[in-house]
Amino acid sequence: MLQIIPVLDIQGGRVVHARGGDRQAYPLLESQLTSATEPAEVIADLLAWLPFPRFYIADLDAITQGHQQPEFYRDLTARFPQVEFWLDSGIAQQQDSEAYQTIHNLRLVIGSESLKQVELLSHKDNQQKLVLSLDRHHGRVLGPPGLLEKSKLWPERVIVMSLDHVGANQGPAVDWLKQLQACRDDIQWYMAGGVRDQRDLLTLEKNKVTGALVASALHTGQLDRQSVAYWLEQEHRPS
Numbered sequence: 001m002l003q004i005i006p007v008l009d010i011q012g013g014r015v016v017h018a019r020g021g022d023r024q025a026y027p028l029l030e031s032q033l034t035s036a037t038e039p040a041e042v043i044a045d046l047l048a049w050l051p052f053p054r055f056y057i058a059d060l061d062a063i064t065q066g067h068q069q070p071e072f073y074r075d076l077t078a079r080f081p082q083v084e085f086w087l088d089s090g091i092a093q094q095q096d097s098e099a100y101q102t103i104h105n106l107r108l109v110i111g112s113e114s115l116k117q118v119e120l121l122s123h124k125d126n127q128q129k130l131v132l133s134l135d136r137h138h139g140r141v142l143g144p145p146g147l148l149e150k151s152k153l154w155p156e157r158v159i160v161m162s163l164d165h166v167g168a169n170q171g172p173a174v175d176w177l178k179q180l181q182a183c184r185d186d187i188q189w190y191m192a193g194g195v196r197d198q199r200d201l202l203t204l205e206k207n208k209v210t211g212a213l214v215a216s217a218l219h220t221g222q223l224d225r226q227s228v229a230y231w232l233e234q235e236h237r238p239s
Helices: 039-049 060-065 070-078 094-100 118-122 124-129 174-181 198-206 225-236
Strands: 003-011 014-016 054-059 084-088 106-111 131-137 157-162 188-192 211-214
Touching: 003 039, 003 060, 003 188, 003 225, 014 039, 039 054, 039 070, 054 060, 070 084, 070 094, 094 106, 118 124, 157 174, 174 188, 198 211, 198 225
Parallel strands: 003 054, 003 211, 054 084, 084 106, 106 131, 131 157, 157 188, 188 211
Antiparallel strands: 003 014
16 A cells, blocks of 8 residues: 655755756745644644655755765654654765664665665665665766666665656656566556645556655645545554
8 A cells, every 4th residue: 555755855954845857956944734844843734644654754964965964864853752763964985874773763765866886775774774766867878877777776665756746736756657667567656746745646556666755745734634634544454
């Protein structure tokens, strides 16, 4: 059953509203669900709305500048021990990830735009622990050459990240999803960018997507509480 994963884009220590991959122009978050922009407060307000089991965080300063903040995320995740956090902090090589290894409820996301060593994906432990985000912007896949051709190195969980669709209210990039699914049929696929409403979620479920990363549709009310609660209930229902 499709998982709904709220997204927090953090820049300058505050949650911002991501739109189209133009990170220099992201405004502070404005939401129907919270008046906060401090990350812990936003998470707490979203959890008060519905008990999401996991969140995705993009640390935009780390992604663009390479500055890791493991202690910040150690403290943040400790405040919500019942939640699993997926964090993209611009990990480029194995040594960047080591500082996060002891945070029990955090799973690192390796964004292809930041990845320098494809071999990072070949470590046996990383195949299960890491999430790969295949990032695309302006129709171009970002990342080291040969990453798409080396699909055997992709871990068990892969995010299809279309930065062009983020915050654009135009629906997810299903055609690109299908191209990637043709490379591997044994992966848990997660879709990021463009989800607008319940119809988009049903389309993703039909296309065998495991989860949807969602931000704008939650904060604008395009996805209401009843719609999101339906998916959370299905996720927790015994199979």
